[in-house]
Amino acid sequence: MSPSGIAGAVGAGAFAVVFTSIRTLANDGYAQTSEEMMTLAAAQPGFLGVESARGEDGLGITVSYWRDEESIRRWRAHADHVVAQRAGRERWYRAYMIRVCRVEREYGFER
């Protein structure tokens, strides 16, 4: 991740996991777990970057980038991540959608 929060070029053929969510009002442990999962994800093989934003209306979008599908599968099945996913469904998220996508092309702008 660049200092700006925009992930650098990941290259065509990489994968993007778009996680769009609406939070509940429950905050118990959310911020800490969220930060831990970001750190843990970044340490996984095949991790290429992450971008995350949550607006005042409670809608959040996190896009993580991965080298291949196998990296995504491993991260999804990581023991600590599985625990966090369960807590997410039980306490922190009212709804979410996950879309696994293949990057076809990318281009950017910087002033």
Next chain:
Amino acid sequence: MSPSGIAGAVGAGAFAVVFTSIRTLANDGYAQTSEEMMTLAAAQPGFLGVESARGEDGLGITVSYWRDEESIRRWRAHADHVVAQRAGRERWYRAYMIRVCRVEREYGFER
């Protein structure tokens, strides 16, 4: 777009355009143009949905979903959109990255 702000199922084979940006401090016309572009995009052939979030740190992520690449090309070349893109580079964005992705699979959760 569902009332929650999470786009409904778009189906494998659809396309996701991930637009990640950092804003400048310039606000002249930004909110209005942004809203107009959302409305205009939603009226284009092949538009399937959009999700958008901007955090307090200024990082924003907008993901728009499209039926096919041709729909994306047409929207990118839409005259009003081209004008807005130019204003974005000249005034509103410090940096952005656009990634065109193909949706491989999707799954969600709702309590």
